């Protein structure tokens with residue numbers, strides 16, 4: 001028997017990752033492709049839609065659903081614009097978006113196919129990419145692509161149980177069905193969005209369920225009433241993301257993470273506990289947090305280290321040395337975050353320009369939805385090479401300094417967007433449906449735009465100063481122009 005044959009494909013564009021970021025990337029690239037240009041879409045999952053296919057059933061969007069889309073594709077279903085879509089609604093919408101984006105393309109879909117590696121090779125016209133894939137049957141596929149867009153996102157996988165020594169407690173992920181069918185006490189580990197969703201779902205199923213939370217350093221959420229105030233308060237009240245970024249760029253100097261993060265919390269945030277300090281940029285409402293607070297038996301600030309079986313029963317140990325008894329048979333639900341992905345560094349534009357990467361390690365914008373939308377437009381218009389855009393390694397920064405993280409993301413977003421808004425026409429930016437500021441009436445957005453047009457250079461210069469100081473302060477964290 002000879003070696004298995006390698007299937008060969010040629011295309012103008014290969015997009016790896018068919019979640020919302022990859023679909024936005026394809027949406028943006030589509031107008032630049034010619035009629036005869038072939039496209040290859042790859043994902044290791046057997047369907048489009050990314051991580052939402054594997055998320056726990058009761059997850060809900062934390063922003064209003066119209067702002068979670070591909071391009072400017074509208075949602076169907078006629079729900080009020082403030083509706084927070086369910087997992088099923090999100091996957092349905094993304095499936096419909098994929099159909100619309102694929103429509104009219106000469107397309108090969110390689111779903112259930114794993115990206116292994118790629119090489120950038122010089123060509124007469126510049127560079128192209130050779131992408132190495134493995135299909136569901138283990139066969140090899142080689143794709144030669146003029147442009148490769150990698151949209152792996154945070155590489156979110158299905159949550160797994162925390163490894164615990166105790167055999168007397170049950171360590172489960174949030175999607176574990178038994179957790180909800182049982183009456184045993186629950187310890188929710190974490191205090192971010194997944195933890196909130198899990199507490200609310202447990203209480204919705206049985207209001208008297210004994211639920212406790214081990215809340216880490218306590219999560220700060222952005223207040224939905226400020227980011228998306230209902231009409232007519234949205235005419236003058238609340239704050240657009242742009243205004244928050246401006247405010248933070250005046251408070252954060254690149255070195256005072258704690259002070260800037262406290263300001264972000266006090267001015268725009270909400271938390272379960274007054275001492276909460278970790279801003280993960282999730283969005284929540286006061287009502288949600290009140291319901292969680294009222295339903296919980298206990299919230300403990302601290303990080304879980306282990307649960308061991310001792311003669312007296314299972315004992316939970318926290319990293320700071322505290323210990324407490326845990327009733328036998330309790331569930332411990334792993335609601336710890338996904339914001340520390342094990343993703344290797346790769347620049348958002350490769351040295352030869354043939355490979356674009358939507359990645360938290362070299363972010364153009366901290367939201368992959370925004371990066372997915374913007375990168376292809378900038379690439380095909382030659383702006384990625386021209387503009388003095390900054391990359392930010394959001395993953396490494398978060399590992400080094402959680403307090404500076406959220407403020408840095410805002411300032412970095414402000415800096416890059418100030419340049420991008422100058423370079424991309426309104427007709428393009430108007431189709432960026434994932435922009436949360438679309439929530440506000442047109443007059444508010446035009447007001448922001450006028451401010452950017454008038455003083456964009458000053459704002460960008462101040463933001464650049466902050467980012468340059470951040471880089472000097474956090475040696476080794478990439479925050480600046482791409483390496484040439």
Ligand SMILES: Cc1cc2nc3c(=O)[nH]c(=O)nc-3n(C[C@H](O)[C@H](O)[C@H](O)COP(=O)(O)OP(=O)(O)OC[C@H]3O[C@@H](n4cnc5c(N)ncnc54)[C@H](O)[C@@H]3O)c2cc1C
Pocket residue numbers: 016017018019020021022042043044045049050051052055059060061062063068113114115116151152153154155156193194338368369
């Ligand atoms: C529980 C949870 C709730 C969230 N809620 C919200 C929310 O309410 N609002 C919000 O804006 N964001 C939310 N997020 C963040 C969310 O991840 C993003 O908003 C968005 O879904 C990310 O899209 P993406 O396309 O970047 O990544 P993904 O949806 O993860 O898509 C990336 C795709 O790349 C594929 N891929 C990766 N590596 C390979 C490989 N080697 N070969 C082939 N394919 C590969 C994956 O299979 C995947 O389909 C949430 C995240 C989690 C975990």
